[in-house]
Amino acid sequence: MITGELKSKIDRVWDAFWSGGISNPLEVIEQITYLLFIKRLDEMEMRELKKAERFPDAQVTLRFGPDQQELRWSRFKILDTETMLKTVTHKVFPYLRELGSDGSTYSDHMRDARFTISNPVLLGRVVDMLDNIPMEDRDTKGDLYEYMLSKIATAGHNGQFRTSRHIIQLMVEMTAPTPQDKICDPACGTAGFLVEAGEYVRRAHPDALLDTKQREHFHESMFHGFDFDGTMLRIGSMNMLLHGVESPDIRYRDSLAENVSDEDLEKYSLILANPPFAGSLDYESTSKDLQRIVKTKKTELLFLALFLRLLKPGGRAAVIVPDGVLFGPSKAHKELRRMLVEDQKLDGVVKLPSGTFKPYSGVSTAILLFTKTNSGGTDNVWFYEVTADGWSLDDKRTSLLPIEKLGPVPDVALAEGEHTKNNLPDALARWSRRDGDELQRARTDQSFCVPKADIVEQGYDLSLNRYKEVVHEEIEHRLPLDILSDLERLESEIQQGMSDLKAMLG
Numbered sequence: 072m073i074t075g076e077l078k079s080k081i082d083r084v085w086d087a088f089w090s091g092g093i094s095n096p097l098e099v100i101e102q103i104t105y106l107l108f109i110k111r112l113d114e115m116e117m118r119e120l121k122k123a124e125r126f127p128d129a130q131v132t133l134r135f136g137p138d139q140q141e142l143r144w145s146r147f148k149i150l151d152t153e154t155m156l157k158t159v160t161h162k163v164f165p166y167l168r169e170l171g172s173d174g175s176t177y178s179d180h181m182r183d184a185r186f187t188i189s190n191p192v193l194l195g196r197v198v199d200m201l202d203n204i205p206m207e208d209r210d211t212k213g214d215l216y217e218y219m220l221s222k223i224a225t226a227g228h229n230g231q232f233r234t235s236r237h238i239i240q241l242m243v244e245m246t247a248p249t250p251q252d253k254i255c256d257p258a259c260g261t262a263g264f265l266v267e268a269g270e271y272v273r274r275a276h277p278d279a280l281l282d283t284k285q286r287e288h289f290h291e292s293m294f295h296g297f298d299f300d301g302t303m304l305r306i307g308s309m310n311m312l313l314h315g316v317e318s319p320d321i322r323y324r325d326s327l328a329e330n331v332s333d334e335d336l337e338k339y340s341l342i343l344a345n346p347p348f349a350g351s352l353d354y355e356s357t358s359k360d361l362q363r364i365v366k367t368k369k370t371e372l373l374f375l376a377l378f379l380r381l382l383k384p385g386g387r388a389a390v391i392v393p394d395g396v397l398f399g400p401s402k403a404h405k406e407l408r409r410m411l412v413e414d415q416k417l418d419g420v421v422k423l424p425s426g427t428f429k430p431y432s433g434v435s436t437a438i439l440l441f442t443k444t445n446s447g448g449t450d451n452v453w454f455y456e457v458t459a460d461g462w463s464l465d466d467k468r469t470s471l472l473p474i475e476k477l478g479p480v481p482d483v484a485l486a487e488g489e490h491t492k493n494n495l496p497d498a499l500a501r502w503s504r505r506d507g508d509e510l511q512r513a514r515t516d517q518s519f520c521v522p523k524a525d526i527v528e529q530g531y532d533l534s535l536n537r538y539k540e541v542v543h544e545e546i547e548h549r550l551p552l553d554i555l556s557d558l559e560r561l562e563s564e565i566q567q568g569m570s571d572l573k574a575m576l577g
Contacts, residue, residue, distance in 0.1 A: 091193030113144035152195035213314040242389040250279035255339040259296030262307035264343035290317040297324035345391040367403035382443040394435040397533040408531035416448035426464025451520040453505040461493035514540040
């Protein structure tokens with residue numbers, strides 16, 4: 072977890088950009104991303120040089136030739152600011168754009184990089200500040216970058232690029248990624264889902280990365296993310312890199328426009344996503360593959376069709392959808408819900424509070440959890456209503472509990488009564504018992520299971536309120552004549568009081 076001291080260092084870097092005339096939060100983090108990458112290249116170069124010194128016969132990979140030494144972070148950081156700006160702008164960046172040939176997806180995304188720092192004093196300050204931030208530890212690097220990404224979400228219109236970390240954690244914990252999984256987010260943005268899945272695997276399967284083959288899979292073939300925004304691809308790749316995943320597959324793809332390639336068809340065992348719901352698309356610009364599954368222009372339905380194409384049989388998914396998907400009356404809505412219930416295995420529906428994505432959107436959403444089987448398997452669907460996720464549900468989204476009591480797996484167990492402020496640990500615990508005692512829960516409870524037959528009877532409606540039973544407390548009201556009698560008595564007492572007061576004043 073990021074310390075207050077490191078947080079304040081990053082805040083100072085951020086403030087330096089703002090005072091230097093760069094105020095778009097996305098542009099700020101993009102420029103910081105470039106500089107961190109340049110710094111990391113130099114650290115890798117030093118590591119390789121030390122390796123060559125210690126083991127003269129060892130194979131080493133040097134990225135800077137004898138005539139490129141001035142491009143290294145350790146060299147240009149000591150220059151005067153004017154010379155530093157010229158070096159970075161005219162020499163380092165052209166070098167970065169040529170790096171794409173080394174095969175890594177991050178280097179490939181750097182080919183379109185634009186360096187927008189034109190103030191030498193600003194560059195000098197930022198380089199100095201970043202140089203003083205310890206970046207050796209993977210956790211520190213990852214936490215720092217996460218903190219910077221959170222600033223995108225708190226600074227205005229770019230918030231749509233980021234799903235709250237506690238919601239991501241809940242979805243990852245519920246799907247419990249394994250070291251064998253191939254994980255995909257077809258609308259990856261800053262790669263928050265992929266990062267959290269990687270952290271989960273490290274935490275839950277610490278021995279897995281000791282195996283050479285397994286470690287290779289983790290770094291090169293476990294994580295896959297698509298996006299059609301070049302900035303997001305660069306930021307997402309750097310996010311993975313700083314969280315210790317060396318070569319993730321983060322690539323350009325317009326997920327709804329392009330047909331699923333043979334390479335990606337039924338390739339992934341886990342999909343985690345919160346795709347953008349931009350309303351409708353033209354038929355002409357939509358993948359014919361997806362149109363064959365469901366005839367619609369609605370992006371939320373097209374993404375669900377895409378997930379079914381990408382998942383291999385036995386693969387599972389946890390994805391965020393707007394409430395309309397659960398009960399929409401159109402033929403396409405009903406058909407997709409029917410497919411999830413009849414053709415696949417619909418595992419659960421978690422209703423999120425309507426303030427989850429404030430201040431950017433007040434839209435009501437839910438998490439759909441399902442397994443691709445192509446042969447059905449839905450017996451019961453587990454429903455959970457999250458009424459509190461640990462943060463206030465207004466535009467400010469302030470924490471309701473100390474940080475160690477937030478999220479689905481808090482560091483400190485919640486005390487009695489604190490569940491009303493953070494439902495996520497309870498949701499996770501009950502999810503693990505969905506095939507056990509959860510089956511006995513009444514529909515008046517916060518979570519309960521609904522047999523498939525009931526869902527079919529309701530036309531595949533998946534909204535929690537369709538099945539939840541509300542207990543109406545019986546209240547005994549007094550007879551009207553008794554109330555009138557009391558009113559007469561009170562009026563009489565008031566009149567008597569006024570008469571007494573007049574007598575005293577007379």
